[in-house]
Amino acid sequence: MSDDTGIATAEQAANDARVLAFGRLLGAANRLEYILGRAIEEECGISHLMFEVLLILGRAGGEGLPMRSIAQEQVLTTGGATRLVDRMEAAGLVSREPARDDRRMQLVRLTPLGERTAVRAARVHAENVQRYFLDPLPAAHRERFAADLRTLSHCARDMLPRLR
Amino acid sequence: MSDDTGIATAEQAANDARVLAFGRLLGAANRLEYILGRAIEEECGISHLMFEVLLILGRAGGEGLPMRSIAQEQVLTTGGATRLVDRMEAAGLVSREPARDDRRMQLVRLTPLGERTAVRAARVHAENVQRYFLDPLPAAHRERFAADLRTLSHCARDMLPRLR
DNA sequence: CCGGAATACCTGACGAGTCAGATACTGTTC
DNA sequence: GAACAGTATCTGACTCGTCAGGTATTCCGG
Numbered sequence: 173m174s175d176d177t178g179i180a181t182a183e184q185a186a187n188d189a190r191v192l193a194f195g196r197l198l199g200a201a202n203r204l205e206y207i208l209g210r211a212i213e214e215e216c217g218i219s220h221l222m223f224e225v226l227l228i229l230g231r232a233g234g235e236g237l238p239m240r241s242i243a244q245e246q247v248l249t250t251g252g253a254t255r256l257v258d259r260m261e262a263a264g265l266v267s268r269e270p271a272r273d274d275r276r277m278q279l280v281r282l283t284p285l286g287e288r289t290a291v292r293a294a295r296v297h298a299e300n301v302q303r304y305f306l307d308p309l310p311a312a313h314r315e316r317f318a319a320d321l322r323t324l325s326h327c328a329r330d331m332l333p334r335l336r
Numbered sequence: 337m338s339d340d341t342g343i344a345t346a347e348q349a350a351n352d353a354r355v356l357a358f359g360r361l362l363g364a365a366n367r368l369e370y371i372l373g374r375a376i377e378e379e380c381g382i383s384h385l386m387f388e389v390l391l392i393l394g395r396a397g398g399e400g401l402p403m404r405s406i407a408q409e410q411v412l413t414t415g416g417a418t419r420l421v422d423r424m425e426a427a428g429l430v431s432r433e434p435a436r437d438d439r440r441m442q443l444v445r446l447t448p449l450g451e452r453t454a455v456r457a458a459r460v461h462a463e464n465v466q467r468y469f470l471d472p473l474p475a476a477h478r479e480r481f482a483a484d485l486r487t488l489s490h491c492a493r494d495m496l497p498r499l500r
Numbered sequence: 501c502c503g504g505a506a507t508a509c510c511t512g513a514c515g516a517g518t519c520a521g522a523t524a525c526t527g528t529t530c
Numbered sequence: 531g532a533a534c535a536g537t538a539t540c541t542g543a544c545t546c547g548t549c550a551g552g553t554a555t556t557c558c559g560g
Contacts, residue, residue, distance in 0.1 A: 188462035195465035200489030201365035298352035301359035325364030
């Protein structure tokens with residue numbers, strides 16, 4: 173279909189334009205995520221990455237988690253995670269404590285304030301997701317839309333290791 | 337449906353969890369965008385924001401555009417745009433020239449190198465969008481999926497002014 | 501046990517964005 | 531035509547991430 177000279181043909185350029193238009197829609201999804209993040213920041217006074225960490229720690233149910241697992245779930249390097257948790261500790265949202273059985277590890281745990289904030293932020297975020305992400309879509313579309321996103325998500329997860 | 341004590345009921349919490357799961361899918365779309373951006377960076381040696389600027393200038397068809405319109409189309413402050421264009425100028429991708437009729441404005445224009453890079457990057461990006469965004473979806477789903485994304489996109493665009 | 505690989509986290513230097521406040525021009529009003 | 535608001539861009543100080551290279555601890559083979 174494409175010649176091997178590296179020079180784009182007219183049809184190819186036209187097709188590219190169509191494909192790029194699809195690609196731009198991804199940017200839309202991104203913008204939506206951005207908006208949801210900002211809303212959390214304004215309504216709860218924490219960055220969207222802090223929010224993610226609060227959710228992760230909340231899911232762990234009072235158990236302390238090592239830094240490592242925080243860095244893994246975020247798209248963050250371990251260095252970045254260290255600094256993020258530094259700030260969260262300074263803000264009184266989490267505490268760090270060396271693990272008994274492996275003193276290389278620092279177990280990160282929600283403080284009472286962190287827990288309250290996590291609950292509140294989850295509530296706010298759920299409301300916003302409902303309002304800006306679910307409500308605008310026709311009800312009959314939601315399931316398939318979510319399934320398609322999930323398909324892409326798996327595909328993306330497979331790609332990530334190759335790129336970093 | 338929700339009581340006015342501010343305390344979440346069990347049903348409410350369960351519903352929130354469902355909604356949050358939807359929300360997490362947005363993160364997937366984000367990750368996909370991230371991957372596409374990285375690919376451009378690795379294959380073309382420019383940041384994904386530079387790529388956006390190259391496309392914008394390319395669409396302008398040889399006309400110089402003022403900084404303002406670059407800052408507007410990106411999710412970037414004007415200060416950020418200044419610095420981005422600084423780097424692009426240093427890399428020889430664009431040139432700046434004060435506008436004749438309004439010397440407050442700097443018209444930004446693609447250099448020949450910038451133009452070549454724009455074409456190549458567009459090609460690469462179109463291929464990647466095809467591969468990671470379109471191909472994984474069943475063909476019968478693509479149109480409706482795109483339409484739904486477009487719906488969300490409009491909704492998001494309406495929100496943005498309120499947040500910054 | 502002891503020395504070296506592996507693991508978990510931290511840190512210094514840096515890159516790239518934000519924000520708020522210059523700076524430089526334009527257009528308008530009296 | 532001088533004062534003044536408005537507009538376009540730039541800049542200094544800062545924040546928050548990355549990367550590469552520590553340091554401390556654990557694990558394991560000989």
